[in-house]
Amino acid sequence: MHNFQRPSGRPAFPLSRFAFLGVTLSLSATLAGCAMTQEGRPVAASHAAGSVYQASGNEPFWHLTLAQNTLTLEQPGKAKLVRAVTHAQGLSGQRIYDAQDLKVVVEPKSCSDSMTGRTFAESVSVTAQGQTMQGCGGDAQGLSSLNDTRWVVIALNGQNLADGHRPPTEKDRTTDQPAHDSSGPMMAPTLDINATGKVSGSDGCNRYVGGLVFGTKGDVKPTKEGGLSTLMACPGVHDDMANKFKNLKQAATQWHMDGTTLVLETDDKRTIRLRQVF
Known part of the structure; x- marks a missing residue:
């Protein structure tokens, strides 16, 4: 049997499989969409x-x-x-x-x-x-450290991102490249956490390096962003999403797991929700 986690550095799909995030399936028969058979x-x-x-x-x-x-x-x-x-x-x-x-x-x-x-x-x-x-x-079970993990945002303070539920591609890592068509489908922000807890990724418009350091058991500390971040202008909703992600990321003070979903939380209870990918 296998799960979805991958050590840092493994290639993305199709050469790897994905971490699953989301919720455990409910067994309640009262939810919409239930179906019945005679056997069960x-x-x-x-x-x-x-x-x-x-x-x-x-x-x-x-x-x-x-x-x-x-x-x-x-x-x-x-x-x-x-x-x-x-x-x-x-x-x-x-x-x-x-x-x-x-x-x-x-x-x-x-x-x-x-x-x-x-x-x-x-x-x-x-x-x-x-x-x-x-x-x-x-x-x-038993996740106490986020080191050597990769994540993609599925919701920003309660606002679901449709693009957050598709498997990330290499385009998510190159949104700052000259050939990138910023008028195309929305790119969900990503968060890569290295072996020491430092972060990098894409805000959906530009690459970023730094800004947070993750500790164990829910600890998050702010740091300065590195010199490798990019500053490409993005139109309309792309820029709005990138700014919202950046502001929430910079304000995050703790993390916890909600099932298989990573939740970053600010002191005033605003959240970023992410699913793991490899």
């Missing part, structure tokens, strides 16, 4: 707006999301599968989600990543077009 009890086939359940595995690499009654499976070199959930049930402690040519089984059994040793709460089996793959989902 109903479970939620969708969740609250903006929430995304993620799972992944490797050998072969795959990445799965469940959001708004829709399963999305991505694999290197293959077409993305996007399927509506047709049946969702709980059976013998498992949560089972069926779609047209896709089946997902989530089991409440701990799952360990052979690459990082990280343990996650759930084991996930995905069967797509006749092939069954194994991986991990659910909450990460």
Whole structure:
């Protein structure tokens, strides 16, 4: 079994798989999108707006999301599968989600990543077009340090970023390059934390280096930004998002995990929410 964490320096998808952020799937039958079969009890086939359940595995690499009654499976070199959930049930402690040519089984059994040793709460089996793959989902356990991790912003003080839920590409690392088309789709800000807790990334418009140092068990300290930051002008909403991210980042004083989502918080309770990627 495998989870989504990666040591610093590993290449991005398609050569790696992703950390999952989002929330653990609810078993409540009262949520919208529930489906029933005769064999089991109903479970939620969708969740609250903006929430995304993620799972992944490797050998072969795959990445799965469940959001708004829709399963999305991505694999290197293959077409993305996007399927509506047709049946969702709980059976013998498992949560089972069926779609047209896709089946997902989530089991409440701990799952360990052979690459990082990280343990996650759930084991996930995905069967797509006749092939069954194994991986991990659910909450990460025992995270006390953020060193050597990479993150992408999914929400700025309660405002969800649609682009924050797609797998980052190398374009996220080069938004300050002359060839970058700043009028294109919104780039979600990113946060890379190195082995000593120092940060770098993209604010969605420009590269930045420094500004924060992460300690263990929730500690965050401000620092000066380094000399490698860029100063490209970005139009309209791109600039607004970049400025909002920068202001919140500079004001952050603590961090905590909400399931698999990293939350940076200011003294006046404003937040940045991020999901982990590798």
